[in-house]
Amino acid sequence: PSRPRPKVILIIGGPGSGKGTQCLKIAERYGFVYVSVGELLRKKMIHNATSNRKWSLIARIITNGELAPQETTITEIKQKIMKIPEASGIVIDGFPRDVGQALSFEDQICTPDLVVFLACSNQRLKERLEKRAEQQGRPDDNPKAIDRRLTNFKQNAIPLVKYFQEKGLIVTLDADRDEEEVFYDISMTVDNKLY
Numbered sequence: 001p002s003r004p005r006p007k008v009i010l011i012i013g014g015p016g017s018g019k020g021t022q023c024l025k026i027a028e029r030y031g032f033v034y035v036s037v038g039e040l041l042r043k044k045m046i047h048n049a050t051s052n053r054k055w056s057l058i059a060r061i062i063t064n065g066e067l068a069p070q071e072t073t074i075t076e077i078k079q080k081i082m083k084i085p086e087a088s089g090i091v092i093d094g095f096p097r098d099v100g101q102a103l104s105f106e107d108q109i110c111t112p113d114l115v116v117f118l119a120c121s122n123q124r125l126k127e128r129l130e131k132r133a134e135q136q137g138r139p140d141d142n143p144k145a146i147d148r149r150l151t152n153f154k155q156n157a158i159p160l161v162k163y164f165q166e167k168g169l170i171v172t173l174d175a176d177r178d179e180e181e182v183f184y185d186i187s188m189t190v191d192n193k194l195y
């Protein structure tokens with residue numbers, strides 16, 4: 001008999017809302033495969049930026065805090081998902097960024113089983129990113145790119161959340177709190193909606 005398709009959870013939220021942090025916890029608790037779209041793109045861009053024109057352009061886009069082209073992003077996600085041999089679930093970090101991407105994901109990959117929106121105040125997002133910038137060297141953790149990421153997020157978030165609300169797929173959680181408190185709510189949501 002054919003296996004059921006893995007459950008698919010999308011985690012969205014502003015830059016610094018804790019998507020990566022919470023996705024790792026979800027992957028660990030539920031045995032899901034973790035796919036970070038930002039990480040996928042960053043790896044690919046570092047690998048190819050010097051030898052490939054398309055990727056050198058994308059590297060510039062990402063380093064400036066803008067969004068990579070939709071079709072490239074979807075292609076990368078598709079390739080990554082196809083390589084996953086067997087999984088009860090997949091948790092996708094930082095995708096989609098806008099309604100266009102959401103439509104294209106549904107069209108080309110699947111309808112997600114659950115979308116979690118990590119809602120966080122602008123002030124908190126900034127604080128967290130500035131703190132991380134001091135500790136790590138992500139190419140887009142510079143003041144200008146942080147501003148662009150925050151602005152892009154603010155532009156796209158409301159229609160995106162509304163889109164998933166109309167489909168009854170999204171749960172919004174207060175992500176201004178401690179990691180553990182946020183994760184408690186996420187695990188309650190996953191337990192209720194997917195099991």
Ligand code: UP5
Nearest residue numbers: 015016017018019020021038062066067068094128178179
């Ligand atoms: N932290 C986390 N949770 C905390 C909590 N509850 N309390 C206190 N501190 C907390 O967390 C950020 C920092 O805050 C960390 O230091 C953490 O310890 C602390 P993290 O879990 O890293 O937050 P996250 O939401 O993952 O922040 P990130 O900076 O990764 O978000 P972005 O959305 O900016 O990054 P992403 O990697 O998703 O995308 C990067 C770029 O890739 C985009 O700008 C874009 O250029 C490109 N991209 C696309 O083009 N298309 C896509 O579909 C996806 C990405």
Ligand code: MG
Nearest residue numbers: 019020038094
């Ligand atoms: Mg992240």
